[in-house]
Amino acid sequence: MPFPLFKKKKSINIRVSTLDADLEFTVSNQVKAQVVFDLICRTIGLRETWYFGLAFHDVKKRFTWIKLDKKLLNHAIPKPVNGDKLELKFLAKFYPESMEDELIQEVTRHLFFLQIQHLILSEDLYCPPEASVLLASFAVQAKYGDYDPEIHAPGFVEIQELLPKRVIDQFQMSETMWEEKITSWYTEHRGLTRDEAELEYLKIAQDLEMCGVSYFSIKNRKGTSLWLGINAVSVSVYEKENQLHPIVSFQWSELSDMLFNDNKFTIKQNPSSRSATLRRTQSTSAEESSPADMIDMNKNDFIFFTDEPGINKLILELCRGNHDLFMQRRKVDSMEIQQMKSQAQEEKARKQMERARLLREKDEREKILMEKEELERKLKEMQDESKAALDALSRSEETAELLAEKAKVAEEEAMLLKRKANHSEQEMQRVKTEFAKTQEANIQLQQKLQNYDLMTHQLREESRSKSSEADNLRDELRKAKQAQADAKEKLSQIANSSHTSTQESNGTTDMYTAGGPLMTSTPAPGTHTHNGSNSNSTQITSQHLSLIQSVTVAPLNTTANGSPPAYSSGNGGGATAPFTTAPPIDNGVNVTATPAIQGGQNYMQQLTQEIEKERVEYQAKSRHIEQQLAALKSEIEDLKVDEKMTTFDHLHTESSLKGGSKYSTLNKSQEATPQQRVQLYDGL
Template identity: 45%
Template sequence: MLSSTAEDGEIEVRISVGRKKSGKSFPVKVCTLDAELEFNLEWRATGRDLFDLVCRTIGLRETWYFGLQYEDAKGFISWLKLDKKVQDQGISQQPTTPFMFLGKFYPEDVAEELVQEVTQHLFFLQVKQAILSMDIYCPPEASVLLASYAVQAKYGDYDESTYKPGMLASDDLLPQRVIDQYQMTPEMWEDRIKIWYADHRGMSRDEAEMEYLKIAQDLDMYGVNYFPINNKKDTELYLGVTALGLNIYEKDNKLTPKTTFTWSEIRHISFDDKKFIIKPVEKSSPNFVFFSQKVRMNKLLANAPVMLSSTAEDGDIEVRISILDLCIGNHDLFMRRRKPDSMEVQQMKAQAKEEKSRYSLAVMVERIACLSLTSDSHFEGRAGCKDSVTVFPLILTLKVGLVERIVFLSLTSDPHFEGWHKERQIERNKLAREKQLREAAEREKAAMEQRLLQYQEEIRLANEALKRSEETADLLAEKSRVAEEEAMLLSQKASEAEQEITRLRLGAMKVSKTFFSSLCFIAKHNYICT
């Protein structure tokens, strides 16, 4: 069953998959910020099965940014694990299990990374809700500008003849903090927004949403998941997990981080009970140690934006998002962005460029047709052409010859078409050059990797030779020390021997002197006797 309704530019889609006769299925409801999907899942279905089903249904290919959020039977908000069965993840026993399909990881640069229109639209709705609910701080000036882009995305071009004062009164466009900051009436706010809104004429919905995201991504709190933590001194802080790395914030300042670790600077993240350790790549740098405020918070995130409603008290709801899962996912995307695009991403980008080119051509032909119709005799007496929305139905009511003449004029004499054709040729040439440069870069990368391996091997051999030289030097130094000790010992023994010789000489001289004296005495005695 497929049904749809439209109200105020919002599209609601309901899709139901019939229950199998076996009865081995259960109903689930998946809500995006502008659609509601209903499925019957088999009992053995995994989170991946449900996630892929949702992505196929809405035509999403950039799946790596998103996840399914739900409220479990205990009232906690969790991210559905894709590798586990849905029924094994503590889902609530409601008649229909509700899930929210939300962006889990944020891009670094929305203009460069978001390819599909559906991806861009989902992020636009989510970021807009976060700003309006004040989960993301937005200054007043930026809030008014963002509101004007939101109006352009919803209503299209500003038309003074159809615009009525108070038309925007029913739209939620500004954060309540901004409204309370100034003493301005709703009419005054609407006038401020209308001034910017009028400047966006000619901008499509996708272009307006992209401009909205370009401004929003520069806000300080954009894409940051905050965790309450304590450091070793028991000071209360916030840990922020972002697309670029980890930030440490003071308790009263979530805008400016006091310490930042990019993913390229982090070697390892580990935890033990309440204790988390961030180990930098530089081994000389000290580790950063912090403690979560609750034991359960080690694997679970708090203070994340909650898109699901709950009957529990606000203080009783603990948002359960794995810190390690967020870190791993953001780190993987961080490294992925710094590598050449995969074939899938290249194909998506090429298709997106082709679709934008077709849209630009269609708009150009519509405008040319509008000008041609207003001056053609077949068109006399018909209503004027004010916008491109009314052109194609009017063209279909005219003679085929007129349509052929319009197309012929647009293709042969219109300078816009010539410029578009040249632009398309330039884009093709640019794509060909980019492909050549990418292939050359890949070849150079492979050659550099080979040289790097050779250099690493040479460094290893040099280190081994240096190690052997150091060992030889140490051995020679040890031998030299032993030789010096032996020389000192021999010198000491020689000194002792010399002293002994001197003593013996003195003793011999003394004995000789005594002996000579004795001889003299004997000789003298003999002489006297004779």
């Protein structure tokens, strides 16, 4: 049987998860991990490959990074069963110091955005509640674009996909209330593209205390359990209960060498504190490392112990990678990075132009839509007016018919009124005739009144003459009485002088006195007649006066002016408050244009101004975000359930009250000298 000249190579199927999509490849079973890594980077268009790596979960569910210089199957990757594919993960292994300045490609920022969002939602990265809401609003902007109330109706987002479960459970708020808080900030992000929204997300997330830090459980020489944190700028030590605030930190520029032997890891510091090439060694035996173990006697050495020897390899690999990136960032950019930045700037300028064009088109489209809506509104108004006119016409026809019937009825009523008018005119003529007769009767009555007045005057004259006669009679009576009194006096004188007998004088006196009262008591005949005539004349006069009054009150005064007197109304023009018009407000704003950059200024001055402008804008935006976070925190503070607050929540709240932040705490942990920091660490 002939043997084949070439042996058929075996292949394996792999599935790579990138948090954005799942990629499937078929490669040789002898392929190196670097080949698979490069294949993935070319597929997704990634050029900033130094931040990323391949990882897997071993049979003990431990997260392990793949060494790219080794064959893929030489790692302890669980073998697929029943034709399943080999499962790998493509993740960010190292983090930059500044997301905005160092991440160049859009795809790089997108992968970091997805990974940090996943860490926050899975609660592997602590994020305070108010920052979680703000980050969720940028995530919604990146996913859905600008807010549109017609499209983004209530319930358009899943709160569980935006906020950590810890945050949701910590407050007595419904999903609707959370959505309202997120939407209120989401509306303020209008105009941000997906890349810009994700970059804002990363800029906020990088200020979180645990962002970009890889934690490992370690022990110091005393056996105290601590956390070792490795990040882009330093290696730090944390208390077991506090992964937010480091106790001591060592920048990569302060370290000169590191090595491990079994579960013991030693980091040597650079006494000159100058950046030097970091040596990484691994002691393979106690004999080889025993001369070097004299390093333990050096007080500046940072020594810790791990539970598993394999962890030291991962720590060494992360320290080496972060140190290389730390030193590379402080050197001049390579040609590749300069080319990438130039292409990114050109791409950014192109996108800005494209965005400006799209905004213009959008404005024009909105203008056209507004005009269309205006025309539709006018058309609808015209249709409504036409319909109203038709309705009015039909109503007018009905009204015309009703008016015709009313006109007919009015004509009949007019005929009746005309007949009534004729009858009224005849009646008026009759009344006028009667009125003329009444006037003649009034004239005759007036003549009779004049006659009565004349008779009354004559009677009054007669009464006055009779009164004068009565006065004369009274005078005569008075004179007679006076004469009688004189006679009595003379008789008394005679009686006193005479010496007649008492009997004769008494008789004479009785006769005389008997006749005297009779004369005085009997009235004169003329006087009685005069009194009777006077009484009669008075009675006639009263009758005449009553008759005159009755005639005067009779309805003869028909020509009197019955209109009421004209009342002159008082001048009601009261004093009115003077109307004072406010002086016009000058709304003009004098804008002084910033002087343009003179042609003689060089490129460095322009670059400095641009950097300063960006710094000012960033500071203003940061202050605005801080104010928003403080406002949201005060709004939801009353709804917090204190029993559900975690240790990280209490630590973050305590640090915030003291005015601490991620960078202030990191700087504080580096204030002491290296020897003092090592002594502080060993004393824990």
